Amino acid sequence: MPAGKHQEAITQEALLNMSRFSLKGRTALVTGGARGCGLAFARGLAEAGANVAVFDVVPAEEAFHAIEKDWGVQTAYYKVDISSKEGLQEGFAKFQKDFHNALDICVPCAGINRHLPFLEFTYKDHQDLLSINVLGLYFTAQLAAKQMIANGTKHGSVVLVASMASHIAVRSQLCSAYCGSKGAVRSMCPAIAKELAEYGIRVNSISPGYVKTEMTASFPHLLEGWKSEAMNGRIAEPEDIMGACVFLASDASLYMTGSDIVVDGGVTGW
Ligand SMILES: NC(=O)c1ccc[n+]([C@@H]2O[C@H](COP(=O)([O-])OP(=O)(O)OC[C@H]3O[C@@H](n4cnc5c(N)ncnc54)[C@H](O)[C@@H]3O)[C@@H](O)[C@H]2O)c1
Numbered sequence: 001m002p003a004g005k006h007q008e009a010i011t012q013e014a015l016l017n018m019s020r021f022s023l024k025g026r027t028a029l030v031t032g033g034a035r036g037c038g039l040a041f042a043r044g045l046a047e048a049g050a051n052v053a054v055f056d057v058v059p060a061e062e063a064f065h066a067i068e069k070d071w072g073v074q075t076a077y078y079k080v081d082i083s084s085k086e087g088l089q090e091g092f093a094k095f096q097k098d099f100h101n102a103l104d105i106c107v108p109c110a111g112i113n114r115h116l117p118f119l120e121f122t123y124k125d126h127q128d129l130l131s132i133n134v135l136g137l138y139f140t141a142q143l144a145a146k147q148m149i150a151n152g153t154k155h156g157s158v159v160l161v162a163s164m165a166s167h168i169a170v171r172s173q174l175c176s177a178y179c180g181s182k183g184a185v186r187s188m189c190p191a192i193a194k195e196l197a198e199y200g201i202r203v204n205s206i207s208p209g210y211v212k213t214e215m216t217a218s219f220p221h222l223l224e225g226w227k228s229e230a231m232n233g234r235i236a237e238p239e240d241i242m243g244a245c246v247f248l249a250s251d252a253s254l255y256m257t258g259s260d261i262v263v264d265g266g267v268t269g270w
Contacts, residue, residue: 020252024049026155027102028249029095031082031140032110034060036213037161040238041107041245046071048246050105053095055080055088055140057110074099082110082136083128092143104153105249106144108137109161111181113215118176126177133181137161141192141203149199156201159248162186164209164264171229172222182207190258202257204248209264211236231266 028045032038033054039061042052046067051074054060060077068075076098080091096103111133114125141158148156165175166182186205193203210216210226212235226235241263247253248261262268 020254021246021250022049023105023246023250026050026104026249027099028052028105028107029055029103029140029144030107030109031055031080031136032161033107034058034064034077036215037208037211037238037241038107038109039064040242041109041159042075043067043070044239044242044246045105045107045249046073046075048250049073050249051075051099051102053078053099055082055091055095055110057081082108082140083131085139088136088139088143092147096147101147101151102153103144103147103151104155105157105159106141106148107159107161107245107249108140108144110136110140111161111163111215113173113175113178115174116177117174121177129177129181133178134184137185138188145192145196145199145201148201154200155251156196156199157249157253158192158196158201158203159245160185160189160203160205162189162205162207162260164207164262164268166207166260167262167268172225173219186260189260193258197257202248202253204253204256204258205260206241206244206248207260207262207264208241209236209262209267211238211241213238229267230264231269234265236263236265 028050030038030042033042034056046052053076078091081087162185163182165179166186189205244261244263
């Protein structure tokens with residue numbers, strides 16, 4: 001084959017391979033998508049071609065409203081408290097109606113942290129945290145899976161948002177309950193993946209390291225320490241972790257299920 005033709009064939013093959021990352025025509029739901037990591041995931045999924053709905057309790061930032069214009073996909077924001085069983089069910093009902101039951105990708109990302117010493121943690125504080133980080137995430141995934149089974153999608157992917165805090169103790173923070181909740185997310189992942197495999201739905205998790213969001217904004221005094229914990233010497237922007245979400249949502253990760261991807265600048269690696 002002449003060199004030019006060979007190059008052309010390689011380029012075409014590369015494009016074909018890259019098309020496995022395409023989410024064109026798919027529909028995604030992201031909880032906690034009004035800002036921070038969830039917003040970055042929503043934008044990344046839209047950039048890859050997916051229509052995106054978000055559930056959140058705070059109003060969506062301007063960057064969410066810009067998605068439709070920027071990427072030419074359908075978007076919708078729903079005010080939904082994912083820790084409420086009824087709220088979650090109502091949110092899904094509205095979303096199903098507006099998006100004609102389409103759903104291929106679900107990213108349960110809504111989460112909170114509580115900074116309290118282990119010896120002072122109250123039952124109420126812990127329960128509030130679990131109702132969002134564990135129960136809310138679990139039942140979001142369950143309702144999403146039911147919808148995917150009902151609509152017969154061939155591209156079902158659930159991407160649970162865990163944390164580096166499920167792998168290690170966060171040395172600068174007092175967040176034992178948060179670490180435990182993220183451990184629950186990471187360990188429920190393979191168990192759910194096993195049960196959904198027969199429906200062709202994949203389930204994986206992402207464990208981000210330190211990311212600049214509202215969650216970490218109240219700790220400016222810890223920033224320098226966090227940088228020194230990372231091998232690459234910096235804290236992530238939300239956009240730094242969105243690629244892992246797009247990958248797990250897409251057919252590029254078709255052989256992955258029940259796994260966790262750590263995106264932490266190397267914090268847990270040394
Ligand atoms: N920022 C980090 O360093 C970091 C690291 C690892 C994992 N995470 C995880 O990433 C996820 C997103 O966090 P973030 O850093 O973007 O923080 P964030 O506070 O900016 O985002 C969390 C979002 O979840 C929403 N939310 C909270 N409770 C909710 C509820 N009951 N119902 C619906 N929405 C609710 C919030 O309103 C917010 O929009 C969380 O699960 C968090 O644990 C964050």
